[in-house]
Amino acid sequence: MSRAEAVTTAAAGETRRPSPLWTLGLLRSELVTTFRRWRTLALLAVLAAVPILVGIAVKIETNDGSGPGGGGGDGPAFITQITNNGLFLVFTALAATLPFFLPMAIGVIAGDAIAGEANAGTLRYLLVAPAGRTRLLLTKYATTMAFCVVATLVVAVSALAVGALLFPLGELTTISGTRISFGEGLARALLIALVVAASLVGVAALGLFVSTLTNSGIAAMATTVGLLITVQILDQIPQLHALQPYFFSHYWLSFADLMRDPVYWDDLLHNLGLQALYAAVFGSAAWARFTAKDITA
Helix, strand or coil, X not given: CCHHHHHXXXXXXXXXXXXXXXXXXXXXXXXXXXXXXXHHHHHHHHHHHHHHHHHHHHHHHHHCCCCHHHHCCCCCCCHHHCCCCCCHHHHHHHHHHCCCHHHHHHHHHHHHHHHHHHHHCCHHHHHHCCCCHHHHHHHHHHHHHHHHHHHHHHHHHHHHHHHHHHCCCCCEECCCCCEECHHHHHXXXXXXXXXXXXXXXXXXXXXXXXXXXXXXXXXXHHHHHHHHHHHHHHCCCHHHCCCHHHCCXXXXXXXXXXXXXXXXXXXXXXXXXXXXHHHHHHHHHHHHHHHHCCCCC
16 A cells, blocks of 8 residues: 555545554555655665775775775774675674664664654644554554665675675685685675664664654754764763663674674673663653654644
């Protein structure tokens, strides 16, 4: 069911209980609407460009006869391995985009989920349709999570393509020093991409909650991104070390432990558990706010 059909159904005042097929139609409509927006396409284009720029920069630097990072040890931990195996560009690109670019993109999509509909004047019509507030909120969150996966895979696929074009591929050395096959490395890269996507569920829930607080999509997006930047700054202040393990961004780079042999699971599990906690808290807050909100637009 398209968005136009949903609004038409709403205008007719239909009050029957929605069927599962109607729910799937609503989800499909939200996915199509989200991924057809120029803003969404622009965000994905920026994310795809990051691995290209990193790969070209490393290639130019190594052609000049110096090692990646100039031997200073700056940048993501995987960057020194890119020239030996292009697959490491996937890990480097994810490490480079996770602190800001990926969360910012998720914040934009999540912040606009409810507030954007209110600003456009379509939220009231969607709620009159047999979706219900809870069902609509879950659909918006599912759409945001789908964008998390797609955005992360865009970074990974772009990095893999650039790495294959500019650098050799083959067996790779893990952080622990053991050798694994290219196939296993590719499987770990996919797993890392999925873990990175899962690391963003807390930001998605936070953005959705902020989106229920205002009728301005721009204000919701700006607030979500502002909170994201603030938390990242606080996570770097040594005096707040006792609080930092509870910040949603604290364990983001723990995905690097998937490149150890054996894998270190402690920080990975802490990260996933923390994201689930943020999703539960802010998801519940978003539901409580949205179900009690007076919809005027």
